[in-house]
Amino acid sequence: MSLKGIFPIDRWDFNSQKILADLSDKDWDNLMAHARKEKYKKGQIVFREGAQPTSIFYIHTGTVKKYKIDNDGKEHIVYVASAGELIGYHAALADEVYPDAAAALEDSVVDVIPVADFLSTLDRSPAFSRKLLKTLSHEFAVYINNLSVFAQRPVRERVAIALIVLREKYKQGVKPGAPVMISISRDDIANMAGTTRENVARFLTEFKQEKIIDTIGRKILITNVRKLAEVSNYS
CATH class of the missing domain: 1.10.10.10 (Winged helix-like DNA-binding domain superfamily/Winged helix DNA-binding domain)
Known part of the structure; x- marks a missing residue:
């Protein structure tokens, strides 16, 4: 059953699949020129909070959780990404460390893309830049929705x-x-x-x-x- 009309799933989904939609063959080849496909077992770390971003990650199959650990050592899952989604690119754009960690929720296959290739594709593709900006704006709204709902419900x-x-x-x-x-x-x-x-x-x-x-x-x-x-x- 579709959630249309019964639950506003867009308020909870980053929709990062749309970032790569309609990317030209040339831009796709540039983005994936040096990517390597990695298999992650359930529970295996994809990247760690506070690490320098050398890669961004395209989920080929499986699901990956993004999470933070509080001062008491408790884990808080901030997002679950699935096949077709990009993760880890916020740190690359900001030239900062990863603000959260990621780990496989199930056995997953992930394309590990060098940050340099991601940024060069962004520089050469105005369409890619526009979609990324739109997605980032939507992700901010998702985070605000998440915070407000889980603080009150x-x-x-x-x-x-x-x-x-x-x-x-x-x-x-x-x-x-x-x-x-x-x-x-x-x-x-x-x-x-x-x-x-x-x-x-x-x-x-x-x-x-x-x-x-x-x-x-x-x-x-x-x-x-x-x-x-x-x-x-x-x-």
């Missing part, structure tokens, strides 16, 4: 929103209308929703009883996204 609603966002990330390759399977730990859901693992487990049990989700082992099957959107109380 009850935990049950935050967990529902996290599941809807994850459904969007895991639905690639799933037939339209078919249930979407999410393979992610309860800890990661808690770190997305800003709550505890125990709260996530409790609400997942409630959602299962309400026939919104089902579970197969540790995997979560979203069976009624419309009802989940109602629980999120977000319009």
